[in-house]
Amino acid sequence: MALMSKWSLRRRTLVLALAPALLMLCVLMGYHVYARLSDSRHELEQSGVLMATQLAAAADYAVISGNLDSLEGQVQGLLKQPGVVSVRLFDMDNRVLLSRQKPDAGTPSEWHRYLATIHQQSIALDNQDLLVAGQASSPNPAVGKVEIGISGRYMLDKIQSIPLNSLFLGLLALAPILALGGLMARDLEAPLRSIIGMVGALKNRHFEARVSIAHEGELGVLAYHLNLLASMLEEHRSLQMKYTEELIESRTRADKASQAKGEFLAMMSHELRTPLNAILGSLQLLNSGSLESEQREYGQLASQAANDLRRLVDDVLDFSRLDEGRLMLQLRDFSPAALVESLRSACMPEAHGKGLEMDVQLEGQTQLWLRGDEVRISQVLRKLIDNAIKFTDKGRVGLRVRINQFNEVQAHLLCEVFDTGIGISASSLPHVFEPFMQVDRSHSRRYGGAGLGLTIASRLTRLMQGDLRVESEPLVGTCFCFEVALPISHEHAPEGLTVEAPPRKSAFDARVLVVDDNPANRKVAEAMLRAAGCTVLTANNGKEALDSLHSGEVDLVLMDCQMPVMDGYEATRLWRNQEHDRRLPIIALTANASPDNETACLEAGMDAVLGKPFRRQQLEMLLGAWLET
Template sequence: MPISKSGRPAGKFASQGEDLAAHRQTEESIVAAGALQSAIFNSANFSSIATDARGVIQIFNVGAERMLGYTAAEVMNTITPADISDPQELIARAKALSAELATPITPGFEALVFKASRGIEDIYELTYIRKDGTRFPAVVSVTALRDAPGTIIGYLLIGTDNTARKLVEEEQKKSDQRLRDQQFYTRSLIESNIDALMTTDPSGIITDVNKQMEALTGCTRDELIGAPFKDCFTDPDRAEAGIKRVLSEKSVTDYELTARARDGKQTVVSYNATTFYDRKRTLQGVFAAARDVTERKRVEAELQQAKADAESASRTKSDFLASMSHEIRTPMNSIMGIADLLAKTALTPEQDKYVQIFRRSGDNLLNLINDILDLSKVEASQLDLERTGFSLTDHLEKVIEMVAPRAAQKGLSLVWMIAPDVSNDLVGDPARLRQVLLNLLGNAIKFTLTGRVSLSVERDQDGSNPTDLRFTVVDTGIGIPGDKLRQVFERFTQADSSTTRRFGGSGLGLTISKQLVELMGGRIWVESEIEVGSRFGFSVPLAIWADADRPKLAPRDADADVPQPRLRILLAEDSPDNRTIALAYLADTPHRVDVAETGAIACAMVEACRYDLVLMDRQMPVMDGLTATRTIRAWEAANDRPLTPIIALTASALKGDRETCLAAGCTAYLTKPIKQDVLLHAIREHSTLKVPAATASPAEDQTRPAARKLAARRPAYLLNCRQTAIDLDAALAGLDFETVILLGHNLRGSGGAFGFQAITDLGAGLEAAGERRDGAATRAGVMALSAFLDQAEAAPSAA
């Protein structure tokens, strides 16, 4: 074989080798290109659907399967792409293309490929319908497939899921709409504001204004934007200083400036401003509001002048009244003194009659002078209230003593009453309180011809303060017409102001009463009915006079004093039966007893009211007695209050229980069941007011009324115990041993007092079983309790 100089085969053989190599290279390129096309065509990221010339699907790639839910076998040679497209969109597309291209186009596959069939690039959006009926938006690119001569042999539709982009576009639309709405809302707020509003950049250049600012300056919005803020005011330096102050202090309030309009008009404004920032907290400028205060300044000046004139007039009036009072009192003193001296001499009946007229007229005139002087002091704010401790009972007794002769002279019944829950020891202004009561009682007696006048004192349930007291004066007098009720508290006004009226007087008493009550922080009112009577009431806040506030008295001989004031006792007890026992024991004593059902309530009541002694049950829900005692002691120490005697009441009598109670702050310790004489002795021994023991009868005699009351309550107590047995059974079923302990404890403390020692013993056993978490022993105790109750209810006397 010939060999060329280069070493390659020569001639025909060399040419054949080169052709073979080229052919292999071409085949490899074709294979590579085919592989690349196959990889692209079968990509799962987009759908590739190829049809024949009629539109019948011939190729359905993996991406199409994944997007549409069909397998290739289900659609190939079966349907066209139009069958998986929204039919309404096909109709709309056919109509639009027909108009665009001036050619009738049939809705269906033709509408999808018409442009591509004419060689026009076509990319459009449509909605594909999946096999399961769900829809999704897609962007589709359509290409006509042609053979070598150019004849269309089919179409290729490449689609991508447009859902994500659609969502983004939709959210963007919503965001844009929200932004437009917010801008519109903000602009509406700015324009609807009554103040002149503006924004400036940090250098004080105006960036926006509202119509009020345009009106204030006489300039248009375009003229103002870009202008220096300071140029809008008569004092540019002060205006610029206002901007700088906002920038340094972040805000300015009531900074006074005078705005100057284009026509020279000047307006005093209150300038209020604050800095504002973008989302990155970068300073953007100042937001300012200027309110026209010209009218306010004028009104303020007028009010200041009116106030000064009124104060001057009030001082002049008060000085005049004080001077006149002094001048009138001097001769009045002589007149009344002489009348009193004459009354003590030997006079004929006629002379005595004249002297009494002098005395009554003098008293009336002096009362009138006092009323006028008091009224002038109240109006001039010169009347100061005292704040001192006083006894309500003693105070009312003195008031009644002062009006009783006038009531007796007319044959009227005069009665008074203080509700049991009203504290006797109060802090307030007793003199002014007495003045109001004397005015109301005096009026009631004056306008009552027959019947009675009554005074009652009770806690005001409608008041904001728990120590507010309500005083009510009721009479059976002539009454007040409805159309006159609103006038009775006006000065120099009477319900009957005619020249034929039966009753005299200045009409100042009720006016002064109203002024004094309101000065004390209270309110006054009246209800009345003609020929039936009137009811005057007033409510005032009065504090409780604690022992720590009272002056120290020199010790006195106890034997020379018995009876001391009744005690105010707080009973803290959650068991209704035990409350019944304690209240029965104390029913025949003068003591007043308040009840708290939990330790927490007891603490609140001690803080609100001064008690002479507290009877504290040890075991209670919410807050037990020992915790309550410690809380009370802490409150007393923190508020520098004297210690309230606290007697612990408990069914526990084990070693160490007494020490535990005393360590918690209790004064003494009593075990249940408690006998009446033991309880009374403990109260006498440990109360803040030592109550002497009764000597008129033996202790046994004192216990008999209580024993009779408790005996009468036995049937009800047994019913309560029956319910307790049911509750115990339910607690046991739920393994609620805490409830077993509590119910057993209550039985232990109450049974003996009602005469059922067996219930006390059974309660102790149940309490102990609950503490051991012993279900069997608890069930046995409940059964024993039920059996005993059956026996007791059948024959209570035998039990």
């Protein structure tokens, strides 16, 4: 059966058709051969005995009289019989009286001998009836013997011809059976091959293929259902192609809408950041001057509102980039200790302003430098701290950062932000990281906010292969924590300073060129630089900036990116191609805070990026970094 499983349907059909017939034929042939052999042997024996008996009946007188020549005709007649090769007469003493044989008779040992006794016959008249003595009941005396020799080869040939003839007849009988089996196999194989071909076509997604079988019964039913299946598949493919085209069209529209949304957000971010820069800068300059207490209070309120607006713009833009997967990490070497100190300096005044204590702890291998996105880590911690300060009316907020060196090349940065605020209920904890979500609608009215801060913090943490977790108890407090693995850096030179830090000195003896097409922003930057002790030159576009660089010595350039006549990218590239000796520090001023824009600034030849709106401390930090290098 295992062998038949590999056979084709045609071979199986032929075997099934021929096997019973062949078995029956073998049985019948065996019986026929056996019967014919038995009959042939019996006929040969009877023929030999009959010929010997007939010659013995005619040879009594010749034997008694000695006239054996009278038997010559009969002897020659017997030798002409098929198979007879020898005729001999013997007396009662076994002396040969007459012997005749064919030339090719062979040796006597090959003969089959048939004997008959020669009896002396007498004729008597009794009641006018003729009585042959040899036929009487009383035996007559024997006078000799007759021997007929039949060739053994003749008998063998006659016996051997019987199986051959039987085999020939059997093959003749088997031929129509074989032809009928072949027709049956072809009748089954042809439609099955058509069905197999159609299945192969369906496998190759040629759903328009059909099988045509003029066959009734199971094969016809199979062909009908197979054609029905092909029709359904073809219809399904047509619908699928239609839906795919619709999906592609919808995806194209969605991509265009997403691109338009991104471009709109980028444009609106740029357009909002540009006036915000002038507002925040002016308020910083105003608050740094001599004001009455009431005026200072109004100035601080305006600064706080402007900063809230700036953070909202940043949150909307970051959320959009995270939602579209376009926000990329910018890896740089940074000091966690400096990062923590910067957060302490930035958040401590706000916490103290609400009458809260702020506990900042740095533990572990604090001397290590790590490689990661310092800005995004600072952004996550700042949002968590701002959230803690917002929802805490009394008590304290805290920041705990621990640096654990995992091995020679990697360290784990564990960060915790905790507070003693209003807390979060157990039912609200699973939803705390959802966008536009407030644990209580009354909180949004009381504390404000768009509900994006924790969502952005959670997604930024996942982007850094970490996981932001929260534990909270209502009216007791909340703790947010996350852990990220970062490579250890052995190169401590920063690529660009992006974290706020106190200025290294309050006066810079330097000539700084401010290039900006917005008069308000240009005036704010000029005032901040003059307050830092710098001599300030100004230009409205890139072409004027190149003219100013050619006409006098400049120590540093603050270059806006998008300007009429000539933008900041082109002006920077042209200057880099012309300068020879000292590389002039060029700091990009841009309201587009996207990583792509920062990369474009660096590729154009700018040394660092200062995003709008910027604070006076950030500007002085950049001056301290680049004017002393």
